[in-house]
Amino acid sequence: MAASEPAKSDEYILNRDWRAMARLNQRHHLFKMVQGFLLHPSVSLKAGAKVAEIGGGTCIWAVDLLNELPFSIDIDAIDISLAQCPPKAWLPNNIQLITHDVYQPFPDHMIGIYDLVHVQNWLCVWRNQTSERLIRNLTALLKPSGYLQWSEQDPTINTIVHAPGSPLSTEATEELLRFLKKPQESISFEWVSQLGPILAQNLSLVAFDRQEIRKELQAFWNITVLQGFEELASNLQRRDKTDENASKAAKLREVAERGSAELLNGNGIYTELVVAVVQKSPNSMI
Numbered sequence: 001m002a003a004s005e006p007a008k009s010d011e012y013i014l015n016r017d018w019r020a021m022a023r024l025n026q027r028h029h030l031f032k033m034v035q036g037f038l039l040h041p042s043v044s045l046k047a048g049a050k051v052a053e054i055g056g057g058t059c060i061w062a063v064d065l066l067n068e069l070p071f072s073i074d075i076d077a078i079d080i081s082l083a084q085c086p087p088k089a090w091l092p093n094n095i096q097l098i099t100h101d102v103y104q105p106f107p108d109h110m111i112g113i114y115d116l117v118h119v120q121n122w123l124c125v126w127r128n129q130t131s132e133r134l135i136r137n138l139t140a141l142l143k144p145s146g147y148l149q150w151s152e153q154d155p156t157i158n159t160i161v162h163a164p165g166s167p168l169s170t171e172a173t174e175e176l177l178r179f180l181k182k183p184q185e186s187i188s189f190e191w192v193s194q195l196g197p198i199l200a201q202n203l204s205l206v207a208f209d210r211q212e213i214r215k216e217l218q219a220f221w222n223i224t225v226l227q228g229f230e231e232l233a234s235n236l237q238r239r240d241k242t243d244e245n246a247s248k249a250a251k252l253r254e255v256a257e258r259g260s261a262e263l264l265n266g267n268g269i270y271t272e273l274v275v276a277v278v279q280k281s282p283n284s285m286i
């Protein structure tokens with residue numbers, strides 16, 4: 001699939017075109033500005049470490065990490081679709097691109113070889129009924145003592161905030177928030193606030209932290225929220241051209257348009273990012 005085409009062949013509810021890539025890259029920078037790291041301070045990597053990024057998207061985290069580290073590591077950017085990655089020839093030699101559906105078991109040569117597995121921005125991919133399989137497959141990638149680092153935004157705590165003196169209505173922002181908490185019947189986000197304990201069922205919990213999207217970042221964050229609405233609408237319409245999808249897409253666009261007038265003029269969305277870091281036992285045989 002060319003990078004300009006929307007997702008169609010898998011269950012991904014967002015797109016993989018250049019607009020989607022712009023949103024992901026912007027979110028990457030915002031995650032870094034909020035969290036202040038690409039690697040949580042509790043994670044220590046040595047030269048030559050092997051890292052797997054799961055659902056690498058545009059590869060921006062992998063490229064950024066290589067730029068920051070004073071030593072060389074190898075990164076496998078694993079994704080069900082490589083449509084958003086730069087051409088392989090433009091990537092550093094120590095980033096490998098691997099197409100794999102992480103809900104399927106990994107091949108033997110990838111098992112137990114990674115010092116770090118990194119996951120970020122999986123709100124639209126996680127499903128409660130398949131999460132055990134997902135975590136089992138990710139855990140299998142880790143070496144003994146290897147880390148799993150996972151960062152997400154927590155939509156369940158989204159609330160409206162106002163710039164001082166803002167005279168605006170909050171009607172459309174409230175609609176946006178209602179949608180963000182439950183975009184589809186099959187999707188729920190309660191797992192995000194439980195991510196640390198969920199991962200700690202099989203691995204040792206090293207850190208489970210929260211950071212708020214500070215007010216000076218509100219306007220930047222909210223633009224990515226509006227971009228997400230546009231993307232969901234266009235994915236719906238292009239996936240199945242039914243009248244029902246056309247009307248849902250039109251509704252999403254209409255709420256986002258009204259919401260933008262509020263969000264860009266003094267309304268904000270209070271929310272937080274969570275990061276969970278867990279570690280495999282040094283004695284683990286699996």
Ligand SMILES: C[S@@+](CC[C@H](N)C(=O)[O-])C[C@H]1O[C@@H](n2cnc3c(N)ncnc32)[C@H](O)[C@@H]1O
Nearest residue numbers: 024055056057079080081100101102120121125
């Ligand atoms: C919202 S994007 C996040 C990309 C990147 N982690 C970031 O933060 O910019 C989710 C990524 O997961 C990938 N993905 C979705 N389902 C997947 C699956 N079953 N196996 C592997 N990757 C998957 C998508 O193709 C997409 O690149």
